[in-house]
Amino acid sequence: MTIKVADDAGIAAAADHLRSGHVVAFPTETVYGLGADATQHDAVSKVFSIKGRPAVNPLIVHVADPSWLEELAESDDRITALADTFWPGPLTLVLNRRSDCPISKQVSANLDTIAVRQPDHPIAAALLTAVDRPLAAPSANPSGHVSPTTAKHVETDLGDALDIILDGGPCRAGLESTVLDLTIETARILRPGVIDAVAITKVIGVIDEHESSIGPINSPGQLEKHYAPSLPLKLNADSAHEGEAYIAFGGAQNAAFDLSPSCDLAEAASNLFAALRELDDPTRFKGLAVAPIPAYGIGQAINDRLRRAAKGR
Numbered sequence: 001m002t003i004k005v006a007d008d009a010g011i012a013a014a015a016d017h018l019r020s021g022h023v024v025a026f027p028t029e030t031v032y033g034l035g036a037d038a039t040q041h042d043a044v045s046k047v048f049s050i051k052g053r054p055a056v057n058p059l060i061v062h063v064a065d066p067s068w069l070e071e072l073a074e075s076d077d078r079i080t081a082l083a084d085t086f087w088p089g090p091l092t093l094v095l096n097r098r099s100d101c102p103i104s105k106q107v108s109a110n111l112d113t114i115a116v117r118q119p120d121h122p123i124a125a126a127l128l129t130a131v132d133r134p135l136a137a138p139s140a141n142p143s144g145h146v147s148p149t150t151a152k153h154v155e156t157d158l159g160d161a162l163d164i165i166l167d168g169g170p171c172r173a174g175l176e177s178t179v180l181d182l183t184i185e186t187a188r189i190l191r192p193g194v195i196d197a198v199a200i201t202k203v204i205g206v207i208d209e210h211e212s213s214i215g216p217i218n219s220p221g222q223l224e225k226h227y228a229p230s231l232p233l234k235l236n237a238d239s240a241h242e243g244e245a246y247i248a249f250g251g252a253q254n255a256a257f258d259l260s261p262s263c264d265l266a267e268a269a270s271n272l273f274a275a276l277r278e279l280d281d282p283t284r285f286k287g288l289a290v291a292p293i294p295a296y297g298i299g300q301a302i303n304d305r306l307r308r309a310a311k312g313r
C-alpha cells in the first residue's frame with residue numbers, strides 16, 4: 001500500500017487504477033472517500049467488501065460538474081437551484097434515477113434513487129476530471145468506524161486493502177455532507193451536515209426537518225451500523241470524572257482535547273473525528289466526556305454525530 005502525493009503523476013496513476021476497476025481513497029472537503037468507477041459493477045462490489053458495508057446501504061456518486069447529472073437523474077427546478085447554489089460543496093442530493101442511468105444499480109442498493117454530489121476539493125475535482133466517469137464513494141472507513149479526515153486515518157483503517165491513498169492533508173469540513181431527499185414532494189434532510197436546513201430553505205422553501213420521521217425505507221443509511229466508540233461517551237458534560245478524557249469546546253481546565261478554543265463551530269466540526277480517534281483508547285481512559293456544543297448551524301450536525309456515537313454503544 002502506498003500513500004501517494006496527489007501531484008499530477010499521483011492523480012494520473014490513481015485515475016488509471018480507477019478506470020481499471022480498482023478502488024482508490026481520495027480527499028474531499030468533508031471526509032476521505034473510498035472511490036470506485038460508479039459505472040463498473042465489479043469495482044463497486046470491491047468498495048462494499050473493503051468497507052464491510054451491507055449491500056442495502058447505497059453509495060453517493062461524485063461528479064466533476066453539475067452537467068454530469070443530466071445522464072444520471074431526472075431533473076427539476078429545485079435540483080438545478082440547489083446545485084447552482086451549493087455545488088461544488090457538501091450537499092448530497094437524493095434524486096430519481098433516470099431509467100437509462102449508466103451507474104451500477106448496486107450503487108443505489110437496487111433502489112430507483114441515486115445520491116449525487118460535486119465535491120469541493122481540488123484533488124477530488126482533478127481526479128474526477130482525469131477518470132472522466134462518476135465515482136461512487138462512501139467514507140473511507142470500515143462500516144461502523146468513525147470517518148477518516150486524514151490520509152493517515154485511512155491508512156490505519158484500510159491500508160492493507162488499498163493500493164493508493166491520495167494524500168490531501170486534513171479535510172477542511174471534517175463532517176460528512178448533508179444528505180437531502182428530493183424524491184418526495186417536501187424535501188427532507190436524511191443526514192444533517194455542513195449545509196444546514198436554514199441555508200437549504202432559503203433556496204427551495206420549506207423542507208421537512210422532522211428527524212424522527214426518517215424510516216428505513218426512505219433512508220437506508222439508518223440501517224448502517226453507526227460509529228460507536230469503544231469507551232462510554234457522555235454528552236453535554238461540564239467536566240470529566242476521574243479517568244475520563246474531557247473533550248472541551250471553548251476552553252476548560254484539564255481538557256484532553258479542545259474542539260475549538262475560540263468557540264468556532266466550523267473548527268470544532270473539523271476536529272471532531274480526529275479527537276474521537278485519538279482519545280477513544282481504553283489503555284489511557286475509562287470514558288469520554290464531551291462539552292455541550294451549541295445546536296445551531298453546523299453544531300446540529302456535530303450533535304447528530306455525537307448522539308449517534310453515544311447511542312451506538
Ligand code: TXA
Nearest residue numbers: 030032033058059060113114115138139176177220221
Ligand atoms: O461527505 C460525504 O458525504 C462523504 C464523502 C466521501 O463524499 N461520503 C459519505 O458517504 O459520507 P457514506 O456512504 O459514508 O454516507 C452516505 C449516506 C449513507 O447514509 C447512505 O445511506 C445515504 O448517504 N444514501 C446514499 N444513497 C442514498 C439513496 N439513494 N437514498 C437515501 N440515502 C442514500
Ligand code: MG
Nearest residue numbers: 138139147176
Ligand atoms: Mg460513512
